[in-house]
Amino acid sequence: MVTMAIRHHHLHDPLAAIVGSKYVADEDFVLETYSRDISAFPGSMPGIIVRPGTTEEVSEIVKLANRTGYPIVLKGGGQAGGGVTKGEPTRNIVIDMGRLDKVEVDIANLKATCGAGARNSRIDDALRPYGYYANTVIGPYFTATIGGVTSGIAGAGFGKNVSSVGCNWGHILGLKVVLPTGDIITTGAGPDSNIYRKDIEFREVTGPDLTSLFIGSGGALGIITEVAIKIYPIPKYSKAASYVFDTMENIWAAQLKMAESPTVLYTNLIMFEMANHMVRAMAGDMHGYGALFMAVEGDSEADVDLRLKEIEKICTGFGATRGTPALNHYAATGATGTGAFVHDVCAMSCPFMTWESMSTRSQSLEYAKRMLDILNNQFKEENAKYRTSGGLYTVPIANTMLIGITIHWDDTVPGVEEHNRKLWKAGADFMLKNGTFSAYAQGNHSSSISSAWSPTYYKVMSGIKKTLDPNNILNPGLWNL
Numbered sequence: 001m002v003t004m005a006i007r008h009h010h011l012h013d014p015l016a017a018i019v020g021s022k023y024v025a026d027e028d029f030v031l032e033t034y035s036r037d038i039s040a041f042p043g044s045m046p047g048i049i050v051r052p053g054t055t056e057e058v059s060e061i062v063k064l065a066n067r068t069g070y071p072i073v074l075k076g077g078g079q080a081g082g083g084v085t086k087g088e089p090t091r092n093i094v095i096d097m098g099r100l101d102k103v104e105v106d107i108a109n110l111k112a113t114c115g116a117g118a119r120n121s122r123i124d125d126a127l128r129p130y131g132y133y134a135n136t137v138i139g140p141y142f143t144a145t146i147g148g149v150t151s152g153i154a155g156a157g158f159g160k161n162v163s164s165v166g167c168n169w170g171h172i173l174g175l176k177v178v179l180p181t182g183d184i185i186t187t188g189a190g191p192d193s194n195i196y197r198k199d200i201e202f203r204e205v206t207g208p209d210l211t212s213l214f215i216g217s218g219g220a221l222g223i224i225t226e227v228a229i230k231i232y233p234i235p236k237y238s239k240a241a242s243y244v245f246d247t248m249e250n251i252w253a254a255q256l257k258m259a260e261s262p263t264v265l266y267t268n269l270i271m272f273e274m275a276n277h278m279v280r281a282m283a284g285d286m287h288g289y290g291a292l293f294m295a296v297e298g299d300s301e302a303d304v305d306l307r308l309k310e311i312e313k314i315c316t317g318f319g320a321t322r323g324t325p326a327l328n329h330y331a332a333t334g335a336t337g338t339g340a341f342v343h344d345v346c347a348m349s350c351p352f353m354t355w356e357s358m359s360t361r362s363q364s365l366e367y368a369k370r371m372l373d374i375l376n377n378q379f380k381e382e383n384a385k386y387r388t389s390g391g392l393y394t395v396p397i398a399n400t401m402l403i404g405i406t407i408h409w410d411d412t413v414p415g416v417e418e419h420n421r422k423l424w425k426a427g428a429d430f431m432l433k434n435g436t437f438s439a440y441a442q443g444n445h446s447s448s449i450s451s452a453w454s455p456t457y458y459k460v461m462s463g464i465k466k467t468l469d470p471n472n473i474l475n476p477g478l479w480n481l
């Protein structure tokens with residue numbers, strides 16, 4: 001019998017000594033699966049994969065990287081649509097955060113302390129038996145991790161109540177972070193802002209809000225290993241409504257009018273164009289420009305009904321008609337983030353790129369029209385050739401409007417990825433020139449966003465990066481730092 005010696009990466013044994021050999025992989029077929037995300041951006045082949053189970057193990061890996069000069073790139077749930085951080089292709093140590101998935105529930109203090117690798121659904125699974133929930137995401141519920149959402153998207157993400165309670169950053173109490181030197185720090189009112197305290201208790205500290213430094217950083221400044229979040233009781237009543245509008249102007253006016261109400265009318269509000277294939281399938285004979293989907297939740301049925309009445313008054317005032325039962329069903333599930341089919345779409349990891357950005361309320365309609373013009377007209381013939389399509393959705397959030405266009409394509413058509421990168425760049429450039437930026441703090445989005453930083457802003461950011469990461473070991477190149 002001939003036995004073949006396996007030639008491992010030379011960091012294999014030191015990494016195995018930290019986490020155990022079954023949590024280290026350097027086989028080509030494994031490296032390949034970690035080499036890219038679900039976008040059309042080119043990948044970056046890792047050198048080796050490691051899956052730590054504790055914050056201390058993450059810290060040891062980071063110290064090893066500093067000693068040996070191998071860069072680190074992070075992998076949460078891989079739901080990024082911006083391309084993986086390039087780092088140094090074939091040299092990167094990819095840290096897969098998935099094993100840090102413990103969720104500790106503390107009902108008395110209305111908080112949950114979640115391992116950064118915990119999938120969003122896992123957090124709700126831990127809370128549901130107590131009658132509580134957490135604000136995480138609408139879409140990648142089974143797939144994205146709380147660490148990846150906190151770090152990888154503006155405002156730490158958009159949850160199922162985002163239109164009424166804002167982005168997730170406001171629900172984050174504090175973080176445990178492994179700094180690029182391997183030091184471990186807690187933010188918020190935790191054991192590092194007061195050495196006499198054991199856990200992260202609340203967000204507010206007398207001093208700079210260090211938590212914010214890591215939110216939306218894309219992982220350039222530290223590796224989040226724990227996220228302490230506020231939790232909320234599940235409301236007793238949840239109802240839904242949908243309305244179909246004839247024109248883009250009317251649907252916009254109704255959204256802005258509802259967002260002005262002194263009482264928050266809806267728990268969540270999403271707009272989709274009727275051309276969206278999912279909406280089209282549910283609309284039956286109804287036609288028009290687009291539909292608003294609203295979930296209204298509360299502890300008093302009378303209050304929920306009153307709010308639904310006010311919504312009806314505003315929508316019909318702008319010429320809308322009530323949606324079909326199927327559209328209402330979508331409102332009850334899609335807009336509340338409970339729609340299994342929405343989560344399934346994300347779990348299937350279909351090819352996905354996005355122009356998701358936040359616009360001021362006053363500019364948002366014009367801005368959305370011009371984004372649609374880029375999608376529909378600037379590359380019309382090439383889109384047809386490559387079977388690339390897209391669709392607009394909006395979500396009002398406080399004084400802004402989230403404007404999203406997802407780009408989909410047929411990845412069996414040769415050359416399609418290059419076309420989509422060109423299309424995406426045209427939209428990204430337009431976003432910047434309009435004074436806004438992509439919501440995704442990842443790979444190519446971060447390079448695009450930081451290209452519009454002023455010299456002073458860049459000096460501050462690179463100063464922070466150099467101080468925290470003197471060897472440029474963590475996600476090198478992200479934000480062009």
Ligand SMILES: Cc1cc2nc3c(=O)[nH]c(=O)nc-3n(C[C@H](O)[C@H](O)[C@H](O)COP(=O)(O)OP(=O)(O)OC[C@H]3O[C@@H](n4cnc5c(N)ncnc54)[C@H](O)[C@@H]3O)c2cc1C
Nearest residue numbers: 076077078079080138139145147148151152157158219224
């Ligand atoms: C179809 C689809 C629907 C979506 N819907 C929503 C939605 O409803 N709401 C919403 O908020 N977002 C949504 N997103 C965006 C998604 O939440 C973000 O892309 C998020 O960053 C993905 O997290 P992840 O765990 O998959 O991280 P990854 O994709 O693995 O990583 C994303 C970024 O985070 C960094 N990172 C990962 N883990 C850590 C860590 N522990 N510490 C520091 N940095 C880290 C990585 O370096 C990378 O830059 C959607 C995405 C898709 C593809």
